[in-house]
Amino acid sequence: MNPKKLIAVGLPMIAVTYGLSRFSYGLMLPYINETINMDQSTSGVISSLSYIAYCIAILFAMVFSNKITPKSFLVVAGLSSIVGLGIISISFHPVVLGLGIFLAGLSTGISSPPYANIVSTNVETRFQNQTNSWINSGTSIGTASTGAIAILMTNSWRETYLIFMIIAIFVLIVNYKVLPKHQSSERKGTVGYSKKEWRHSFQLIIASFFIGISCSAYWTFSRDFILNLDSVPTYLGEWFWVIIGVAGLLGGTAGAFIQEFGLVSAYRLSVLTISTSSLILGIHPGNNITGFLSPVLFGSSYIFITGVFIVWGISVFKTNPAFGLGIPFLILALGQAIGSIISGVVADISGYYILFIGASIIGYVTLVFKPKVN
Template sequence: MNSKKLIMVGLPMIAVTYGFARFSYGLVLPYLRESLEINPSVAGVLSSLSYLAYCIAIVLAMLYMQKVGSRMMILTAGIAAAIGMSIISIANSSLALGIGIFIAGLSTGLSSPPYADVIKKWVDQDKRSTTNTWINAGTSLGTALTGGMVIFLASNWRMTYLLFTLISIIILILNYKVIPQTKDTSKTHQTQAFHVTKKELVHAYPLILSSLLLGASSAHYWTFSRDLLFQMENLPQALIQVFWIIIGIAGVLGGFAGYFSEKIGLLSSYRISVILLGASSLLLGLFTNILPVALSAISFGSSYIFMTGVLIIWGIHIFKTNSSLGLGLPFLLLALGQVFGSFIGGAVAGLLGYEAMFILFALISYIALIFNPKE
């Protein structure tokens, strides 16, 4: 299968499941809080539901993907995104909103491992890392599009999610037409979704701890960054409006994770991404001026996507015989870290304020520098 053709349908599906169904919540949170009277602690709990759903879904994807086929798993992800976002669009309480967020969050966990499997089966080996990281960069496209739509629709978050639902249905149809229909009925593959060797497990410990830390130290940014901007009185409204778009556009740089990891090495790529990720939170926690805030958005957008791309490559390098696990495990652990990060972040923000919370999580992210991938 042509890798570019796969990217053309895979990237927008990730844009829908990650950018729309998962991370858009933080963008519209100021309007949701006003409309449904949600406090920071409740906002953190609701955000954690998305990451919890992701954890559940990615385990299910790795367990049953070989049984039902990668194509069916991808289509199921698109359906979950459409249903979840349609529920969000009509939610009139925190409970209904939570249900929609949870169902939409399932789509992210269901979409990532299948694409890794499709790439392994249908894309030439020399193009796999690049294809994986570019599809992963769909998060940035979804983030940028979300920011643009909110600018035009202002506080009409219901219409925003309704449009997201319609777009997700279109992308679902495109994937239905393009993704090859394959099904592995081998019982060996079905029962060994989590099979690893002892050597692989030993090598995976740094990846496991790093993914948990980076997940915990990034969730707060997706959830609370724009809400924090609304509290910065001297910040121009124009910057607040384009903040999410800047994150998305900067995230496109993350698509070069595969390229840079080959040129400068996986270790250097990892360290750069972690340093920039922590810097993005420090800038937002310490400064309220235009330049630091803009640099924070650029730093976070590029480093988050770059970091996830590096973790994908790191995982696939460790689990050479199980590419789905190599991709799925880092994402599962990132999401598990984000469950706790969102919950704790909301509690800390309620007690100490957003600024202190952003500085705290920046420091947590730098702990991940002690865990390094081997070349």
Template sequence: MDSKRLIMAGLPMIAVTYGFARFSYGLVLPYLRESLDINPSVAGMISSLSYLAYCIAIIMAMLYMRKVGPRMLILIAGITAAMGMGIISMANGAIVLGIGIFIAGLSTGLSSPPYADVIKEWVDHEKRSPTNTWINAGTSLGTALTGVMVIFLGSNWRLTYLLFTLIAIIILILNYRVIPQTKDTDKNSQAQAFHVTKKDLVNAYPLILSSLLLGISSAAYWTFSRDLLFQMENVPEALTQGFWIIIGLAGVLGGFAGYFSSKIGLLYSYRLSVILLEASSLLLGLFTNVFPVVISAISFGSSYIFMTGVLIIWGINIFKTNSSFGLGLPFLLLALGQVFGSLIGGVVAGLTGYEAMFIIFAMTGFIALIFKPKK
């Protein structure tokens, strides 16, 4: 299968499931808080539901991948994204909003591992890493499109999510037509889904711990960064409105993770992504001027996608015989960290304010530098 054709189907699906269904919540949070009367603690709790749903879904994806085939899981991901965002558009309170966020969050966990298997089965070996990382860069495209739509629609978050739902249905149809059926499925494959060697698990300890830490540290930015901008007097409205677009467009640079890791090595790619990721939170916590905020957005957008691309390559390199597990494990732990990060972030913000929270979370993320991928 032509890798470009697969990217044309997979990248927009990741844009829908991650950019729209998952990370758009942080963008529209200021409007949601005003419309539904939600405080920071409740906002963090609702955000954590998305990451919790991701954890559940990615485990289910790895369990049933070989039984139902990756194509079926990708289609279910599209359905849950559309369903969840449809519910969000009709939310009249925190409970219904939480239900919609949870269902939409399922789509992210269901969409990532299947593409790794499709790529392994249908794409030539030398094109697999770039294909994986470019599909993963769909998050940045979805983030940028979310920002554009909010600029035009303003505080009308209900209409925004209705349009997201319509786009999700269109992308679902596209994937239905493009993604091929798996050549072979194993009806008794649940036991094989987590079949890895003890040596692989030992080698994965640094990956496990770094994924958790990076998940915790990045959750605050996705959930509360734009809400902080609304409170900064020195930041013009144009930047507040375009903040998410900057993050999304910068994220396109993260699509080069596969290229850079092959040129400068996985270790240096990892360290660079961690430094830039945590520097973005530090800038937001320390400065309230336009230039540092812009640099923070560029740094976060590019480094987050770059970092997740590096984790994909790192995981797949460790678990060579089980690519879906190699992709799913770091993403699962990243999301698990984000569950705690969102909950803790909301509480810390309520006690100390957003600025102190971002500094604390940045310092936490820098700890991940002590871990390193093996060559």
């Protein structure tokens, strides 16, 4: 299959499941709170439901990757996204909102591993890293689109989620028509769980977990923080998500960067950048330059580091690309789920400044790890 054609359908699906269905909550939270009054702890718990759902879904996708066709997985992912977004749009209580967030979050975990399998069996080896990285950058497109639609719709968050649902329906139809129809669901040989591979995955797992904790504060509370800073222009807060998303397109170069400079250099650069984005919010967020620089650094580095995790994971678990992608993304989401709850509590007790400084320190600690492959 032509890599460009696969990117053309895979990138929008990831945009829907990650950008619209999962990370949009942090963007829409200030507006949702005007209708459904929640404290920061409750907001953090609801945010964690998306990550918990992701963990459940990606485990399911990994376990059954050899038994269910990738296309079937993606149909389920699309339907989950559509239903979840619809429930969010009619939410009147935190419990109902949490249900919608959970269902939408399921779509994210189900959508990523199938593309890894499709790429591994339908794309030439030399193009696989770049194809996976560009599909993964769909998160940035979804984030930017979410921000732009939210600005156009002002405070109409319910109608915004209805628009997201319509987009999800369209993207699902396109994927259904374009993706390979008769790809075998059976893969020969082992499924990639050797002791050697597990030993080599240890640093990947720990790094993914702590990066998840570190970036969860940013995804959940950064925009709310910026909007409440009197020293930062309102337009910067309104366009905050768009800046993150547009900057995320730079993350699509992860595959090419790894090809040129190596996995270790790519990992260290991304950790430094994503941790610094949180540090800026914690120590000096109150002017135009830093208020703009922080989301640029975060958006580009988040997509970049997830691209690094994809290449790292697939390089470790060579015999099962879906499992290799699933492991770091699962652990990343687990860290984000725990981090969202902790972030809400820390924000309530100590405020946003301490929260973002603490998040950056956790991120910097992961520089001690070094990608190691078979």
